[in-house]
Amino acid sequence: VWSHEVTIYQVRRTSKLKMGLFNSKPEPEPKPNPELDRAWRETIWSKQEKERLMKEIRTLTPRHEVKQIRIMITGQIKAGKSSYINTVDSPFLGHVSRRALAGEDEHSFTKSYRVEDHVNQEEKGNLPFVIYDTLGIDAIVTSPDDYVSAVKSYINDGYVFNPIRPLSADYFNKKPTVNDTAHCLVYVVAADQLSIMEDHILKLLKEIRSKVSDFGIPQVVLLTKVDKACPLVGNDLQKVYRSRYIRELIERASQKLGIPVNCILPVKNYSGEINLNDAIDVLALTSLLQILRSANGYLQNLDQKQY
Numbered sequence: 570v571w572s573h574e575v576t577i578y579q580v581r582r583t584s585k586l587k588m589g590l591f592n593s594k595p596e597p598e599p600k601p602n603p604e605l606d607r608a609w610r611e612t613i614w615s616k617q618e619k620e621r622l623m624k625e626i627r628t629l630t631p632r633h634e635v636k637q638i639r640i641m642i643t644g645q646i647k648a649g650k651s652s653y654i655n656t657v658d659s660p661f662l663g664h665v666s667r668r669a670l671a672g673e674d675e676h677s678f679t680k681s682y683r684v685e686d687h688v689n690q691e692e693k694g695n696l697p698f699v700i701y702d703t704l705g706i707d708a709i710v711t712s713p714d715d716y717v718s719a720v721k722s723y724i725n726d727g728y729v730f731n732p733i734r735p736l737s738a739d740y741f742n743k744k745p746t747v748n749d750t751a752h753c754l755v756y757v758v759a760a761d762q763l764s765i766m767e768d769h770i771l772k773l774l775k776e777i778r779s780k781v782s783d784f785g786i787p788q789v790v791l792l793t794k795v796d797k798a799c800p801l802v803g804n805d806l807q808k809v810y811r812s813r814y815i816r817e818l819i820e821r822a823s824q825k826l827g828i829p830v831n832c833i834l835p836v837k838n839y840s841g842e843i844n845l846n847d848a849i850d851v852l853a854l855t856s857l858l859q860i861l862r863s864a865n866g867y868l869q870n871l872d873q874k875q876y
């Protein structure tokens with residue numbers, strides 16, 4: 570029996586060798602499985618987890634005695650900025666929100682959204698943060714300084730951006746306090762657009778990034794539309810951390826934008842769904858909580874600098 574096995578082994582080797590000699594094409598490398606064996610970020614995809622995240626967000630106390638944590642969202646037109654605001658609004662509203670899209674004003678530079686808690690009937694009210702939706706970055710290519718100014722100090726809601734004339738000083742709070750500045754800057758990048766992001770947009774993002782980093786404001790990237798970019802995730806959002814492609818995209822985004830991998834968060838926004846979905850909510854609330862924690866970390870640093 571033993572010698573028989575050896576014979577078979579030799580026959581196989583010979584046939585392989587022959588193929589190598591007479592076939593001009595090398596044998597193709599086996600394709601890696603698009604689905605990883607293990608998720609690389611642990612996530613619990615349940616209703617309880619969603620409720621736990623909501624509770625943590627509700628009870629978060631802004632540091633440095635600021636009234637509300639201020640999040641500023643930026644990114645290219647159609648990247649999913651407004652949709653993200655609606656997506657994090659939805660679980661607290663109790664149904665899919667279309668507020669940020671419905672009220673969209675094509676020309677305003679920033680527009681603030683307060684997310685109200687309608688689900689928690691006992692303590693109905695505002696949540697400890699406010700989100701500023703800004704005009705698509707494509708429109709301000711000529712003057713990144715305006716963007717940086719907007720991050721550093723409050724600009725009145727409804728300011729109409731003029732790409733030719735720089736932002737007028739009237740719109741700035743002359744003596745901004747920490748209550749007026751952004752506490753976290755969020756870049757929204759669509760997963761299916763990353764590879765075609767134009768150089769001038771990347772350059773602009775980097776410019777804004779380096780100026781904002783100078784004064785310590787944390788920056789997070791939301792990688793939206795993961796459902797469109799990867800069929801595996803399109804079929805089942807819970808596979809987002811098992812998609813080899815999405816993991817590669819996140820690594821690529823990290824290199825392109827110069828932001829560490831752990832600050833790049835995949836999301837799938839509500840985009841046509843009629844009902845709330847626990848997986849969408851868990852992923853979006855996880856990203857929101859991380860944004861709020863980064864912002865609070867920044868505020869805590871300010872505390873320590875004071876003493």
Ligand SMILES: Nc1nc2c(ncn2[C@@H]2O[C@H](COP(=O)(O)OP(=O)(O)O)[C@@H](O)[C@H]2O)c(=O)[nH]1
Pocket residue numbers: 644645646647648649650651652653670705793794795796797836837838839840841
């Ligand atoms: N499939 C999918 N579509 C999305 C997602 N986020 C946004 N969209 C769609 O992309 C388009 C642009 O989104 P919008 O939020 O208006 O982008 P904004 O210009 O950055 O505010 C809309 O048609 C959205 O429905 C997402 O995560 N998945």
Ligand SMILES: [Mg+2]
Pocket residue numbers: 650651652673702
């Ligand atoms: Mg928008």
